[in-house]
Amino acid sequence: MSTVMSDLHQDHHNIRELLGLLTRELDAVSDASGGDFELMRDIMVYMTRYPDHTHHPKEDLMFARMRERGIAPNTEATIKKLLREHVALAEKGNVFRDMLIGVVDGALIERETLVAAGRDYADFLGYHARLEDETVFVEAVQLLDDADWSVIEEAFEAQSDPIFGPVIQHEFRTLYEHIRDSAV
Numbered sequence: 001m002s003t004v005m006s007d008l009h010q011d012h013h014n015i016r017e018l019l020g021l022l023t024r025e026l027d028a029v030s031d032a033s034g035g036d037f038e039l040m041r042d043i044m045v046y047m048t049r050y051p052d053h054t055h056h057p058k059e060d061l062m063f064a065r066m067r068e069r070g071i072a073p074n075t076e077a078t079i080k081k082l083l084r085e086h087v088a089l090a091e092k093g094n095v096f097r098d099m100l101i102g103v104v105d106g107a108l109i110e111r112e113t114l115v116a117a118g119r120d121y122a123d124f125l126g127y128h129a130r131l132e133d134e135t136v137f138v139e140a141v142q143l144l145d146d147a148d149w150s151v152i153e154e155a156f157e158a159q160s161d162p163i164f165g166p167v168i169q170h171e172f173r174t175l176y177e178h179i180r181d182s183a184v
């Protein structure tokens, strides 16, 4: 499998892990037993940084290469849908992230509003990644050749994951330690 495709799969795995963490915190907020707002904020800062600025654009480039190779109408329809979802995910993610930044800074936001926005985001991103796994990822492997994968790889070479990549960015240190400790 190409490095690009294994990285995209790994991104999905990491995203699912973070969405699991997020959902657990949302459950705690929902039943008023707690909820770590700083952790949720860090998750959303990451989501709006790495997936929105590297993972999804990398997929967008992969979709463009697939189109150049020639795709069936149903694949074209799926790609159009996924491209729209990338835009919608970024918008929803920004709104939810800003909500959490506000809460950490002391803003008062209704618990139900925050939980609803969080669950909506987690469900949407979870469904989106699953759809890709089951459709375009499978087709991309069949359709693209080494030259396509190299173009995609080179375009994103400089962008590494700030949590799961080789260097953990300082601002994500606490979240990284949380992930590491909850995996043990």
Ligand SMILES: [Fe+2]
Pocket: 056, 059, 082, 086, 128, 132
């Ligand atoms: Fe995507």
Ligand SMILES: [Fe+2]
Pocket: 012, 055, 056, 059, 128, 129, 132
């Ligand atoms: Fe994806």
